[in-house]
Amino acid sequence: HAAEAQRTDLMTITRHVLNEQSKHPEAHGDFTILLNHIVLGCKFVCNAVQKAGLAKLLGLAGVTNVQGEAQKKLDVLANEVFVKALISSGRTCILASEENEEAIVVEPLKRGRYCVVFDPLDGSSNIDCSVSVGTIFGIFMAKDKENPTLDDVLQSGKNLLAAGYCLYGSSCMLVLSTGNGVNGFTLDPSIGEFILTHPDIKVPSKGKIYSTNEGNAKYWDEPTAKYVESCKFPKDGSLPKSLRYIGSMVADVHRTLLYGGIFLYPADKKSPNGKLRVLYEVLPMSYVMEQAGGQAFTGNQRALELLPTKIHDRSPIFLGSYDDIEEIKALYAATE
Ligand code: AHM
Ligand code: MG
Numbered sequence: 001h002a003a004e005a006q007r008t009d010l011m012t013i014t015r016h017v018l019n020e021q022s023k024h025p026e027a028h029g030d031f032t033i034l035l036n037h038i039v040l041g042c043k044f045v046c047n048a049v050q051k052a053g054l055a056k057l058l059g060l061a062g063v064t065n066v067q068g069e070a071q072k073k074l075d076v077l078a079n080e081v082f083v084k085a086l087i088s089s090g091r092t093c094i095l096a097s098e099e100n101e102e103a104i105v106v107e108p109l110k111r112g113r114y115c116v117v118f119d120p121l122d123g124s125s126n127i128d129c130s131v132s133v134g135t136i137f138g139i140f141m142a143k144d145k146e147n148p149t150l151d152d153v154l155q156s157g158k159n160l161l162a163a164g165y166c167l168y169g170s171s172c173m174l175v176l177s178t179g180n181g182v183n184g185f186t187l188d189p190s191i192g193e194f195i196l197t198h199p200d201i202k203v204p205s206k207g208k209i210y211s212t213n214e215g216n217a218k219y220w221d222e223p224t225a226k227y228v229e230s231c232k233f234p235k236d237g238s239l240p241k242s243l244r245y246i247g248s249m250v251a252d253v254h255r256t257l258l259y260g261g262i263f264l265y266p267a268d269k270k271s272p273n274g275k276l277r278v279l280y281e282v283l284p285m286s287y288v289m290e291q292a293g294g295q296a297f298t299g300n301q302r303a304l305e306l307l308p309t310k311i312h313d314r315s316p317i318f319l320g321s322y323d324d325i326e327e328i329k330a331l332y333a334a335t336e
Pocket of ligand 1: 098119121122123124125213247248249250252265275
């Protein structure tokens with residue numbers, strides 16, 4: 001059967017990025033090397049997440065480390081793996097992680113041009129019940145790699161060179177944009193490679209799903225409350241939307257990207273800046289959504305125009321299908 005024939009021309013993520021870089025004669029392969037180290041971290045975390053339940057119950061071989069210490073918490077482990085992989089790539093000069101209070105400045109001999117912001121294991125409260133989690137990352141360029149400063153990671157989302165996420169779900173998927181659309185790669189565990197399975201992802205211009213923690217409705221502001229009400233009781237003759245909320249940003253945004261709709265983590269009276277972090281949650285996801293033809297809005301501006309002043313700053317976020325975001329923008333504009 002032709003359809004069952006083995007594929008022999010494998011478009012791996014490395015090959016894909018090499019192809020893209022060949023369009024830029026000034027590129028020297030540094031980006032490809034950096035990305036390969038991010039991919040390594042994702043493969044490690046994928047494996048660790050899948051074994052997490054077993055490791056706890058059975059004490060799987062390999063769960064105690066060389067010093068004989070008990071297994072680290074998975075988010076701590078994931079962070080260590082990414083920090084070490086990024087530093088050893090020799091292509092980074094400053095890093096910002098959700099797990100570290102301060103930015104990490106790379107020692108002079110290992111420095112490269114790139115600055116990486118990341119959340120090594122987002123949604124980690126979901127791990128103990130085997131629900132999907134993910135890694136989120138964004139990549140900037142340093143002004144001067146010999147003298148990295150906080151300003152090199154505190155850049156506006158408009159300066160992102162690349163961003164993406166890895167979803168540890170029913171399959172492991174890495175979604176990446178280098179500023180030229182969005183591509184999705186699925187890990188083939190038998191060969192340990194991410195293979196291009198979702199080329200040139202475009203988010204549907206309108207969706208049938210909204211995704212938010214509706215348990216916070218009591219504390220919402222009026223535009224958010226009105227918007228969600230209109231999802232449930234549309235006045236324009238359209239059908240009500242479905243609600244889907246996993247509580248793992250990577251999983252909720254990934255579904256929004258593929259099926260369309262809107263993901264909201266708004267401001268509320270308890271959390272006036274929302275919950276999600278600008279640098280390593282809001283900006284990378286907004287970048288991917290825009291690159292796929294969608295929009296990302298904070299309640300008063302385009303999310304990619306945010307300029308964080310601290311590495312753990314938060315912002316409200318509404319992202320997803322172009323037309324759905326237009327509606328929430330109109331509601332916020334009406335209250336100004
Ligand atoms: P975390 O970084 O502590 O894991 O929190 C981020 C997560 C996101 O993945 C998710 O969108 C959000 O928190 C869910 O928050 P809530 O439980 O308030 O709905
Ligand atoms: Mg997080």
